[in-house]
Amino acid sequence: MCGRFAFYSDFPSLAASLKLPLAEGELTPRYNVAPGTWISAVRRHDDSGQLSLDALWWGYRPHWADDRAPQPINATVEKVAISPYFRGAFARHRCLVPANGWYEWLAVEGRKQPHYLTRRDGEPLWFAGIWIERPDGKPGCAILTEPARGVAKAIHPRMPLILDQQSLEPWLDPELMERETIRHLVHHLPHDQLTHWPVSTRVNRPVEDDPALIEAES
Template identity: 90%
Template sequence: MCGRLALYSDFPSLACSLKLPLIKGELTPRYNVAPGTWISAVRRHDGSGQLSLDTLWWSYRPPWADDKAPQPINATVEKVATSPYFRGAFAHHRCLVPADGWYEWLAVGGRKQPHYLTRRDGEPLWFAGIWTERPDGKPGCAILTEPARGVAKAIHPRMPLILDQQSLEPWLDPELTDRETIRHLVHHLPHHELTHWPVSTRVNKPEEDDPALIEPLEPSAP
């Protein structure tokens, strides 16, 4: 799954990584982004088609759903294109969630040890996402997940769908709506480009938010 992430790259770095015309949005370094908060995402606006860096509420509920409907933060790649809950957004409202890394928890000796997963070269990651106008008026999103690959598999059975450079533009293309076409044009980042290390359990508390959270855990540190 993907339930906690970090984004501290500045706007020029993200724009350079995306390599597409992008309208600048507000960006504050965050090292412990939790669900149920505003997160940064790149999406095309209906009508103009312009790409902008916006803020979306990290939990998904389509506008037709009632108050008892679920508000998932993730959508699986196995079902996102066919589930009635997600398929409209998959066809018409795809987005990219930028991140410098994300956290997963590994069970070790009866407790859960957080790990920080990121790119080996320090470049930003681009998570595939979908968004919708929620019943409460907020634009909400979910991050797609897939079976974990490479080093990530040792930490958790699932991971965010991280797109490679050639997949960013087609993922955001509003003309692409067919599931099979999208599958053939969109590919995940090679798993060998990822690495991870254990970090402090301070990340367990969403109110903790500072650069030290992503530092490798020192021996005997909490």
């Protein structure tokens, strides 16, 4: 799953990584991004077709759902295109959530040890996401997850769907709506580009937010 991540790239490096036209925005470094907060995401607007970096609420609830409806932070790749709750957003409102790494917890001798997972080369990660207008009229999103691969599999059975460079543009293409077409054009980042290390349990507390959170714990 993906329930906590870090995102601290500045806008120029983020735009360079995306390699697509992106309306300029401002970013605040965050080392402990938790659900139920505003997060940065790249999406294409329905009216102008322009790509922009916007603030989306990390919690997905469609505008037609009532107050008792769930607010998932993740959507599985196995069901996102067919679930009535998600399929409309999958077809029309896909987005990219930039991150530098994410956290998972590994059970070790009766306790849970947090690990930080990131790219070996330090480049930003692009999580596949979907967004929807919430009942309050503001945009909310969910991050897609898939079965864990490579080194991530040793920490947790699932991981965010991280897209490779060639998949970013088609993922954001509003003309692509069919599940099978998207499946053939969109691919995840090769798992051998990922690494991880144990970090401080301070990350367990969402109020903790500083660069030391991603440092390896000896």
